[in-house]
Amino acid sequence: MEGYKYSDACQLAGYNHSFSLTNSEVYQKQLKDKLALLPKNSLRQPVVEKILNQLINLVNAIIDEKQGWVTREERLNNQFEIRIELARELKQSKDERNETYRKQRQRERENAQIVKELETSYGLRPTRNNIIKWRLFHEINNEDKKINAVCLYCGKTFGINDALSGEMVDVDHIIPRTLFFDDSQNNKILVHRACNASKGNLTAYDFMKLKGEEVFKEYIDRVEFLYNQKIISKVKRDRLLTPGNEIPDDFIERQLRETQYISRKSREILNQICYNVWSTSGGVTEKLRKLWGWDDILMQLQLPRYRELGLTEEIVIENSDGSLQKKEVIKGWTKRNDHRHHAIDALTIACTEQGFIQRINTLSSEKTRNELYNEVKDIKFNEKLTLLEKYLIAQRPFTTEYVKDKVSQILVSYKSGKKLATKGRRIIQVNDRKIVAQDNILVPRGPLSEESVYGKIKIIEKDKPIAYLFENPHLIVDFRIKELVEARLQQYQNDVKQALKSIKKEPIFIDDEKSKVLEKAHCYVEKYVIKYPVESIKPNEVDDIVDEKIRQIIRQRFNSVSKESDAFKEPVYFDEQKKIPIRSVRMFTGLTAVEPIRWDENNNPIAFVKPGNNHHIAIYKDENGNYQEHVCTFWHAVERKKYGFPVIIENTSEIWNRILANPDIFPTSFVEKLPADKLQLTYSLQQNEMFIMGLSPEEVQEIIQRKDYSLISRHLYRVQKISTSNYMFRHHLETEIDDSKEAKVSKKFINIQSMKSFFGYNPVKIRINCLGQMVI
Numbered sequence: 001m002e003g004y005k006y007s008d009a010c011q012l013a014g015y016n017h018s019f020s021l022t023n024s025e026v027y028q029k030q031l032k033d034k035l036a037l038l039p040k041n042s043l044r045q046p047v048v049e050k051i052l053n054q055l056i057n058l059v060n061a062i063i064d065e066k067q068g069w070v071t072r073e074e075r076l077n078n079q080f081e082i083r084i085e086l087a088r089e090l091k092q093s094k095d096e097r098n099e100t101y102r103k104q105r106q107r108e109r110e111n112a113q114i115v116k117e118l119e120t121s122y123g124l125r126p127t128r129n130n131i132i133k134w135r136l137f138h139e140i141n142n143e144d145k146k147i148n149a150v151c152l153y154c155g156k157t158f159g160i161n162d163a164l165s166g167e168m169v170d171v172d173h174i175i176p177r178t179l180f181f182d183d184s185q186n187n188k189i190l191v192h193r194a195c196n197a198s199k200g201n202l203t204a205y206d207f208m209k210l211k212g213e214e215v216f217k218e219y220i221d222r223v224e225f226l227y228n229q230k231i232i233s234k235v236k237r238d239r240l241l242t243p244g245n246e247i248p249d250d251f252i253e254r255q256l257r258e259t260q261y262i263s264r265k266s267r268e269i270l271n272q273i274c275y276n277v278w279s280t281s282g283g284v285t286e287k288l289r290k291l292w293g294w295d296d297i298l299m300q301l302q303l304p305r306y307r308e309l310g311l312t313e314e315i316v317i318e319n320s321d322g323s324l325q326k327k328e329v330i331k332g333w334t335k336r337n338d339h340r341h342h343a344i345d346a347l348t349i350a351c352t353e354q355g356f357i358q359r360i361n362t363l364s365s366e367k368t369r370n371e372l373y374n375e376v377k378d379i380k381f382n383e384k385l386t387l388l389e390k391y392l393i394a395q396r397p398f399t400t401e402y403v404k405d406k407v408s409q410i411l412v413s414y415k416s417g418k419k420l421a422t423k424g425r426r427i428i429q430v431n432d433r434k435i436v437a438q439d440n441i442l443v444p445r446g447p448l449s450e451e452s453v454y455g456k457i458k459i460i461e462k463d464k465p466i467a468y469l470f471e472n473p474h475l476i477v478d479f480r481i482k483e484l485v486e487a488r489l490q491q492y493q494n495d496v497k498q499a500l501k502s503i504k505k506e507p508i509f510i511d512d513e514k515s516k517v518l519e520k521a522h523c524y525v526e527k528y529v530i531k532y533p534v535e536s537i538k539p540n541e542v543d544d545i546v547d548e549k550i551r552q553i554i555r556q557r558f559n560s561v562s563k564e565s566d567a568f569k570e571p572v573y574f575d576e577q578k579k580i581p582i583r584s585v586r587m588f589t590g591l592t593a594v595e596p597i598r599w600d601e602n603n604n605p606i607a608f609v610k611p612g613n614n615h616h617i618a619i620y621k622d623e624n625g626n627y628q629e630h631v632c633t634f635w636h637a638v639e640r641k642k643y644g645f646p647v648i649i650e651n652t653s654e655i656w657n658r659i660l661a662n663p664d665i666f667p668t669s670f671v672e673k674l675p676a677d678k679l680q681l682t683y684s685l686q687q688n689e690m691f692i693m694g695l696s697p698e699e700v701q702e703i704i705q706r707k708d709y710s711l712i713s714r715h716l717y718r719v720q721k722i723s724t725s726n727y728m729f730r731h732h733l734e735t736e737i738d739d740s741k742e743a744k745v746s747k748k749f750i751n752i753q754s755m756k757s758f759f760g761y762n763p764v765k766i767r768i769n770c771l772g773q774m775v776i
């Protein structure tokens with residue numbers, strides 16, 4: 001029996017297949033009021049769990065009826081939809097992410113190099129077009145392989161000057177932009193202008209096919225030759241061999257499929273509170289953001305601040321129609337330096353309609369092109385734009401000025417200070433098995449991330465003098481010597497001085513014949529070590545590498561490269577067969593005081609943290625009205641909790657009354673680190689707390705009352721790190737820790753080193769919730 005295809009059947013039955021999610025089944029599903037957080041350890045990947053729980057918290061805050069942003073009625077009546085797109089960083093594993101960043105940085109560095117070269121060697125403006133021409137030329141011109149740049153259409157070679165400065169050579173889209181959505185280098189080649197003049201809307205393959213069998217065969221041979229010589233990538237070769245009727249139309253869909261587990265899982269979660277959940281892909285977002293004129297917003301917002309400081313410059317840019325225009329830009333600017341670029345992406349994603357994606361996917365179909373044409377035929381456009389671009393521009397939902405105004409009001413929220421401690425167990429390792437040694441103890445959290453956990457190793461230091469041996473008998477390597485020294489110490493009731501004195505009259509012999517007198521011996525020395533990723537090592541740190549062989553290998557590597565930054569472009573191997581890559585390296589830390597956090601079965605500590613991590617800084621006012629600073633380490637904060645004290649102590653007298661009433665309970669080491677008696681707290685600073693800095697008390701009060709987020713944003717800082725008389729505040733929009741002079745003058749950070757300067761900024765603490773709203 002012959003039936004209809006599902007899509008046809010849907011159409012006959014009145015459903016729109018392309019929106020087949022919207023069938024009645026979906027609507028019968030009950031929507032939840034709120035999303036439940038994922039239970040701890042319910043997913044195998046804790047990082048994924050954390051990301052998804054952040055999403056859940058945010059969505060719950062948005063649909064909170066009190067906020068009134070999205071009501072239950074609206075959701076039930078299908079009046080809104082959710083569009084999701086993973087931030088590019090989240091789509092990838094940590095390694096892939098580093099790889100992406102590395103490539104990005106590399107490309108930026110290369111571009112900077114190309115810009116220099118274009119200006120100095122060729123006297124050319126470094127326009128986008130010239131940069132891509134330079135890249136495409138060097139892609140196919142390989143001196144090592146003795147391959148000259150060649151026009152793939154006619155087979156004749158051309159030089160760099162022809163490519164760059166002349167009117168002779170053009171950048172050609174292998175598959176025309178009118179048919180396919182790929183503006184990357186993979187879809188571009190350099191060819192003679194004369195050779196592509198009649199190409200029009202044909203793919204390179206179809207165009208060459210028209211030129212007769214012989215010419216066509218030569219073209220195919222040229223493409224395959226460049227591919228076999230590893231001059232061009234597989235993607236580029238495939239593009240060069242694609243006939244018009246085989247243009248991949250799954251470009252977008254393929255990307256969607258690639259979004260992995262997080263994306264699937266978040267869709268699944270969000271479907272519990274919303275009928276329509278869509279995913280979009282980064283490629284579309286980027287394109288739309290650009291076409292809608294939202295790409296430059298962040299720089300425009302930051303420009304005045306930088307201009308004042310002389311950190312801007314004027315460049316000449318090329319408009320899409322080829323005309324030139326002067327433009328003021330921030331030196332070295334990239335939007336990734338401003339957290340708000342995620343917000344602009346999110347807005348773009350929210351404004352992406354399913355229809356856009358559909359049209360992009362079916363760009364090669366006549367029907368779509370007719371639709372697009374009808375949409376834009378009455379609007380005036382720059383004629384260099386493609387039909388698709390014109391259509392998408394016509395769909396722009398908000399003006400650039402409007403978006404700019406809204407973006408200026410964004411306040412970035414940070415996860416507040418790390419949780420201090422949780423109830424937990426102490427797990428120890430016994431013969432490869434983990435067992436619970438202690439239950440229900442306070443387990444400190446926060447700085448116990450893998451990076452900050454140290455190990456302790458024993459290394460041998462040769463020929464330590466006898467005085468050292470008597471002071472550190474437990475460190476002596478030779479068991480016999482150790483016994484002899486310990487015996488002598490015992491003879492003198494462990495009085496090191498007396499024992500040492502005795503040596504002169506009565507030396508210790510280390511052999512039975514009494515011929516060798518003990519003068520020195522090898523000792524163990526305990527050193528704290530930590531693992532670092534190999535790429536993070538600098539040449540001057542090589543000496544701190546614990547393992548001697550690895551130390552040599554890394555040193556050799558640094559010696560073999562001309563630039564330090566090239567050192568780890570290629571993997572480093574431990575063995576000559578290159579089977580064992582070195583990924584991380586144990587390094588000495590130079591630390592002497594650390595606190596144990598993990599123990600072996602004999603209760604010997606095996607992992608440590610630096611106690612130097614400060615939990616908070618409290619600023620107290622004493623009876624005379626003077627201010628004093630009190631630093632509370634992470635460790636002490638845990639202890640305060642253990643003894644039932646408030647972690648941040650507001651009124652120190654209460655604490656001291658309790659201590660004086662029961663002095664025996666509290667160890668001196670604990671009491672010593674408490675703030676003095678009769679102090680009143682005026683400020684406390686914890687990592688990631690938010691402060692308005694640098695406004696007068698009246699101004700602060702006014703902007704808080706008016707909720708002038710745009711002005712608050714300019715003066716909003718988070719506590720980045722704190723130590724004795726050194727508080728680092730970082731502007732809330734900054735994504736990078738940049739401690740350069742320029743960063744200082746542009747107030748990307750404020751470094752405070754005295755109480756006077758702290759009060760000079762009139763700091764006012766405010767809280768920003770996860771929706772970016774100020775909470776007092």
Ligand SMILES: [Zn+2]
Nearest residue numbers: 151154192195
């Ligand atoms: Zn040619």
